[in-house]
Amino acid sequence: MTTAAPLRIPATVMRGGSSKGVFFRLEDLPEAAQRPGAARDRLLQRVIGSPDAYGTQIDGLGGATSSTSKCVILAPSTRPGHDADYLYGQVAIERDLVDWSGNCGNLSAAAGAFAVHAGYVAPDRLPHDGVCTVRLWQANIGKTILVQVPVAGGQVRESGDFVLDGVAFPAAEIVLEFLDPAADDGAMFPTGNLVDELEVPGVGRLQATLISAGIPTVFVEAAAVGCRGTELRETINGDPAALARFEAIRVAGALRMGLIDSPEEALLRQHTPKIVFVAPPADYTSSSGRRVHAAEIDLLARALSMGRLHHAMMGTAAVAIATAAAVPGTLVNRAAGGGPRERLCFGHPAGLLRVGAQVRAEAGRWLVTRAVMSRSARILMEGWVRVPADSF
Template sequence: MFGQVSIDKPFVDWSGNCGDLTAAVGAFSISQGLIDPEKVPQNGICTARIWHKNIGKTIVAHIPITNGRVQETSSFELDGVTFPAAEVQIEFLDPTDGKSDMFPTGNPVDELDIPGIGRLKATLINSGIPTIFVNAADIGYTGTELQNDVDNDASALEKLETLRAYGALKMGLIEDISEAAARQHAPKIAWVAAPKDYVSSGGKTVKAADIDVLVRAMSMGKLHHAMMGTASVAIATAAAVPGTLVSIAAGGGRNQVVFGHPSGTLRVGAAAEIQNGKWTATKALMSRSARIIMEGFVRIPGDCF
């Protein structure tokens, strides 16, 4: 069960999942002996099935094992992560939150009427984590923004939060606009654009020819320095469905997509199909990495309970 801790307000948001910690959960469970040691190979891949209580879904993590222990270091590079590491492949099975359809409104594209902003096209998707996609150009962006371009602009942050709140209302995640402030973790708000060259936050040149689509996303009121794992699932799923703003920006529906984010690029994949007249995501795939950073103890007085 995952809780997103606010960094500037005293609350924990339990409304969604975390892609990075999803990779860590499987590795941690092996390291701590929570998985039967007889099911852990001496060398190879250990498959950990994870039940995610927040969204009521199964996630499968494929953890590399060397000499009976979780392998943490290797040559896998993930833009936005400082050091190479061992690759952890993650499968999100039926990644739509069971509380609603993949497209809560039933449409791959909707129009939102936002006070002070106007009417905007948006793809409202519930996959990995509820996410609102808009076209970058419609909100005055290019899709190549870095953190300083957004986080230091108070009026832009206010506009994006207003857009996120009205999108949440349209998705049925809240019943009143005022509830959005207490639900910062989800939905996410993201904007997309067709590929173009840009320089990442680390100075790496990202070529338009090497990516399929540009995506920028907000997390807890700030532009994410790379891309959240759960939002990556939403990107992959939306790219697989013809007619969404993501697939249009990517040049058509596809089962794999490489998207450009502030720190570089990421490849994700998804499978989606029509079931009972509705689009349904059957699987989403991505890779992450995980390692133990520290261990310690916190002593709590017995009379606290």
């Protein structure tokens, strides 16, 4: 048993959108954790409190949900025209896994604000009052994100009246622009089809729209999986059989998209792809008790993250929803009533979300140039996180 004093590592806990995570500057991490590998994974797991067979993360900073089991590492950018390199790790709760396969759209807002706090934005680009466009290089997926960070007195302004469903208190609005958010080769639909037919063990045959925009996502119709699209988190997460069906669909989609070569590989890739079920507009009551009316929304969407229904909506999945909705013929576009569209409002378990995407058809395939949404962010705590010296 070690008697060495615990490590004290500078860290900041931030909320971004409807998620929160522990943020680090790369240069503040222990040397062994400044590069990818087992040491970095072990350190972040210990910070969050995973793997935890009890599923509580009591011995760490995680909140025992996929939305609160996250870590972010930022560094001065090595890319021309960018302010910071932003790396995101999704820490599994019970399992021994840190998944680096995708981005977190919610925490992208916080990453932009943190880049200002960390001193990564050149002083001549930081207005005394106004908006600072922080240019992030999203290192997980190799894409650019523009983060419109409000500034007052030369500092990030956090207070405001922007309300985000799924977050209890209003804050300053942060606009996110995801540039060219499709896969590296620009192909939004990895199979080349707007709708595929999947053969899912234990489920049968069903239609799916498979897209890689924001994050790889498998879309299915709510009715096809025995749902209405109005479900809240407890309804799905309290039904082990439903969760098993959604995981089987996710695995089948991942195989068809070429993200994995065998079903067993899905155990090591839980963060991507996401699975979202959609339905035409309908009245429902959100998790806050607010009545959402069908006339307010274009469609219903429910998303699963790390094997559980999300309490609101992941930012990256919102990008996928906006992009798929903009392409006539996808299941998402059909649920929204069909036809071309650049903006939409959809209903999720916590309320409403407005998103937009610009797409175009070129040389027989669909391309997306940008997706836009609003979030907010603020610092919850800053100081040092302590971890046992033998953690990694």
